Amino acid sequence: MRAESHRGWEPIYRVVCRIPRRRVATYGQIARLAGLPGHARQVGYALHALPDGTSVPWHRVVKADGRISPRSATDWSFEQRRRLEAEGIAFDDTDRLDLARCRWRPRSTST
């Protein structure tokens, strides 16, 4: 944790950090859990502001389709997929992961 504690992204980083291994969440889901329903876009932007050696598991955040978001640098998108596969998450021929199976299901939005 360092620069990830910017300001308004704090609730977002907080939720992302709570994603357990072997599980992935969508931007919309993160936004909702962070208390910002409909602000999925801000979630993506928050992750974009993360530094390289961040403690936030940004690689566990994918799009609603289960595909990896096409960010500025394609190299990092591949890195994300690599990390997810390392956790045991498999991808389909369409570059999509089994959201129905890997979707993170938090019990409560606090504590």
Added chain:
DNA sequence: TGCTTGACATAAT
């Protein structure tokens, strides 16, 4: 101080 951009989501075409 105000406009533009940006790791998205959803509905419509």
Added chain:
DNA sequence: CATTATGCCAAGC
């Protein structure tokens, strides 16, 4: 199924 248009908020210039 792919593309287009709109909403949302914060950071950058």
